[in-house]
Amino acid sequence: MVSHLFYQTGTRRPTLAEARGIYMWDVDGRRYLDGSSGAMVCNIGHSNPNVLAAMRQQMEKSTFGYRLHFETEPSEQLAAKVAAHAPEGLEKVFFVSGGSEAVESAIKLARQYAVVSGQESRWKVISRLPSYHGCTLGALALTGYDPLTTPFSPMYQAMPKIPAPTAYLDKRDPDNEQTGLHYANMLEDKILEEGPESVLAFIVEPIGGASTGALVPPRGYMQRIREICDQYGILLIYDEVMTGGGRTGKFFAADHWPARPDIITFSKGFAAGYSPLGAMIADDRLVNSVVESGGFLHGFTYAGNPLACSAGLAVLEEISLQGMAANADAMGQLLKQELTNLMGRYPFIGDVRGQGLLLAFELVQDRDSMAPLPKEINAYLQLVDIAYANGLIIYSRRTRNGLAGDHFLVCPPMIITKEQIGEILEMLTKSLDQFADQNKLPVNKAH
Numbered sequence: 001m002v003s004h005l006f007y008q009t010g011t012r013r014p015t016l017a018e019a020r021g022i023y024m025w026d027v028d029g030r031r032y033l034d035g036s037s038g039a040m041v042c043n044i045g046h047s048n049p050n051v052l053a054a055m056r057q058q059m060e061k062s063t064f065g066y067r068l069h070f071e072t073e074p075s076e077q078l079a080a081k082v083a084a085h086a087p088e089g090l091e092k093v094f095f096v097s098g099g100s101e102a103v104e105s106a107i108k109l110a111r112q113y114a115v116v117s118g119q120e121s122r123w124k125v126i127s128r129l130p131s132y133h134g135c136t137l138g139a140l141a142l143t144g145y146d147p148l149t150t151p152f153s154p155m156y157q158a159m160p161k162i163p164a165p166t167a168y169l170d171k172r173d174p175d176n177e178q179t180g181l182h183y184a185n186m187l188e189d190k191i192l193e194e195g196p197e198s199v200l201a202f203i204v205e206p207i208g209g210a211s212t213g214a215l216v217p218p219r220g221y222m223q224r225i226r227e228i229c230d231q232y233g234i235l236l237i238y239d240e241v242m243t244g245g246g247r248t249g250k251f252f253a254a255d256h257w258p259a260r261p262d263i264i265t266f267s268k269g270f271a272a273g274y275s276p277l278g279a280m281i282a283d284d285r286l287v288n289s290v291v292e293s294g295g296f297l298h299g300f301t302y303a304g305n306p307l308a309c310s311a312g313l314a315v316l317e318e319i320s321l322q323g324m325a326a327n328a329d330a331m332g333q334l335l336k337q338e339l340t341n342l343m344g345r346y347p348f349i350g351d352v353r354g355q356g357l358l359l360a361f362e363l364v365q366d367r368d369s370m371a372p373l374p375k376e377i378n379a380y381l382q383l384v385d386i387a388y389a390n391g392l393i394i395y396s397r398r399t400r401n402g403l404a405g406d407h408f409l410v411c412p413p414m415i416i417t418k419e420q421i422g423e424i425l426e427m428l429t430k431s432l433d434q435f436a437d438q439n440k441l442p443v444n445k446a447h
Contacts, residue, residue, distance in 0.1 A: 019046035022413050022420060024393075032388070035424050036395035037413050040209070040242050040358070043269035044318050045413040051274050051314040058310035067304045074309035081316055082279060085251045087260045092287035094280045094296070095304040099241035100134030102265035102278040103203070107138060108298050110201045110235050110263065113286045116293040119233075122200040126190055129161040130401045132211040133203060133239055142203055145211050145402040160194050162186040164208065167218050168351045169370050180220030188228045201235040201263075202228075206253040207355050209242040210397045213362060213407030214354030226259040235262040235286075241278070242358065245269030246319050246414055249329030249356035256355070262286065275311040276302070324414035325356075331414075332356040335421050339410065342425075344447035346432055348373065357414055362399055362407040372405040373439075380406035383435045390434075392427035 003012070014026035022045055024032045037043055044051070058074060065072050079093040094109070096102050107125050114122040127133065129144035140149050141156040144164075165183035167174040172182065191199050202225060208215030229236040238261040243253035247269055254261055263286070267278030290296050302308065319325065332355065339352045339361050350364030363379050365371045373379045380396040383406070387394050399405025412424065436443045 021045045021047070022416055030391070032391050032393050033412070033420070033423055033427065035387075035393050035410055035412050035428075037269075037411050038273055039268070039395065040247070040409065040411045041268045042273040043245050043247055043414050044272045044315055044322075044324060045415045046273070048272075048274075048314075048318055050318055051272075051311060054310050054314035055274065055307060058307050061306075063305075063307045065306055066301075067299070072304065072306040072309065074306045074313055075304035078309045078313045078316070081313065082266070082281060085316075086264060086281045087252070087254050089260070089283050090262075090264060090281045091284055092282045094282070095309065096267070096278040096280065096300055097276040097302045097305075097308070098278045099239075099265065099267035100136045100139045101300055102241060102267050102280050103134045103139045103142065103239060104136055105280040105298060106203070106237050106263045106265050106282075107142070107201065109280065109282055109286060109290060109296060110237065112290050112293075112297060113235075114200055116289050121197045122234075124160055124194055124199045125237075126160045126162060126187065126194075126199060126202045128164040128204060130164060130211040130399075131161075131205060132209055133205075134241075143211075147398070147402040160190055160199075162190045164212050164215060165217050165221055166212070166215065168353065172218070174216070174218040176218070177220035180218040180222075181224055183218060184221045184224035184228065187225055188232075191228070191232050191234065196232045196234075199232065199234050201237050203237040203239055205239045205243070206256070207243050207248055207358055209239075209358075210395065210409065211402070213360035213397065213399060213409060214358045214411075216353055216355050222257040222259040229262075237261060237263045237265065239265050241265055241267045242269075245272070245315075246325030246328055247356055247358050247411065249325055249332060251319075251325055253355070270315070271308060271311040272315045274315065275305075275308040277305075277308040277312050319414070322415065327416075328356040328414040331416050331418070331421060332359065334418060335359060335410065335412075335416075335424070338421065338425050341447070342429070342432070345429070345444050346436065346441075347444065348436070348441050357416070358409075358411055360407050360409045362405065364405075372400065375404050377439055379435070379439075380408070382438070383408060383431060386434050386438075387427065387431040390427045390431050392424065392431065394428075 017027045083091040127142040131144045133139045133142040137156045172179040244266040264281040271277035343349045351362045395409040399407045
């Protein structure tokens with residue numbers, strides 16, 4: 001059948017028939033375990049009856065109310081609930097439809113705050129390499145991932161980058177505070193290089209997403225970047241599009257450190273795939289200054305959509321009622337240990353990392369050098385396809401700025417059980433055995 005849809009590549013997948021809990025079925029009846037929650041989105045599992053009921057109830061009332069014409073109960077209630085979860089002082093919420101929009105909103109609020117507060121020289125937003133912050137041009141300017149950015153680089157103003165804290169590649173101890181300071185101080189060096197008066201903000205994924213494969217910062221890193229931002233009057237933005245909503249074991253990854261951000265971006269697990277929804281959460285002082293100056297010069301048609309917000313409310317209630325963040329913490333520890341155990345069987349697994357149910361493993365030629373597998377075998381695609389054929393969905397990216405290396409995210413919904421983790425490991429082991437056989441890689445079957 002000819003498709004009129006425009007996909008990213010020519011690769012086609014089976015047609016989805018239904019999805020429930022952590023499982024999905026195609027129209028031929030094949031079952032798949034959603035081991036990546038889609039794109040780390042379906043945090044509470046598929047077809048949750050309470051969320052569907054809340055959406056049906058809202059659909060009977062209204063499905064759209066433009067924010068300049070009406071306030072809506074779902075958006076007001078959801079904003080209050082999000083603010084209650086956010087770090088102290090971050091009480092202003094601006095709704096969007098997705099992560100890229102949330103990031104665009106954050107950098108534009110930061111810039112408008114600088115303008116209205118007499119700091120017009122500040123416009124540069126420092127980010128990390130590699131990183132991913134979205135696919136719109138403003139978000140791409142912050143992104144450090146060459147395959148996605150290079151074709152469009154003439155169309156935007158590139159922003160300064162510092163290296164991500166890849167201690168595992170650099171043979172540094174992530175539990176040593178000096179390691180954290182080593183990487184964090186690169187931010188101060190970059191600020192001084194660019195000129196402090198020109199730097200507006202630093203944006204960082206507190207725990208890495210797809211570009212770095214669940215990279216957890218070394219000890220002391222987050223606290224030090226907060227100190228540096230304070231020293232130079234720079235805003236600190238946490239991109240929690242992937243980490244927010246309980247996936248790392250706390251509602252926001254910001255809660256893992258005493259390093260409060262000025263702005264948080266939030267999406268993906270916010271409405272957990274039930275409706276497009278995202279948010280920017282900002283410090284009162286920023287928003288108040290901008291609003292008093294005449295208003296935020298920004299907005300989207302579907303911002304605060306009542307149907308999307310009703311879904312978001314129901315999702316947050318399910319996360320709370322079912323203790324999903326705590327389950328993500330407990331099951332994440334178990335799954336991480338099981339993934340680490342696979343290193344004994346597969347010498348080509350070079351690293352296992354992550355927090356809660358945001359986990360990844362990386363494939364290498366050699367653990368001592370951490371040299372990546374040959375680029376031409378396209379391991380990051382090959383293993384995903386093998387796992388998919390075995391009924392397991394995982395997510396992959398190139399590790400080294402999108403140019404080389406292979407890591408795989410294993411991020412099941414937060415409702416996962418111990419028994420279902422066993423299913424993941426069974427299918428993943430079968431897939432890694434097949435991958436090793438196809439590429440003549442060593443396997444220690446005694447483990």
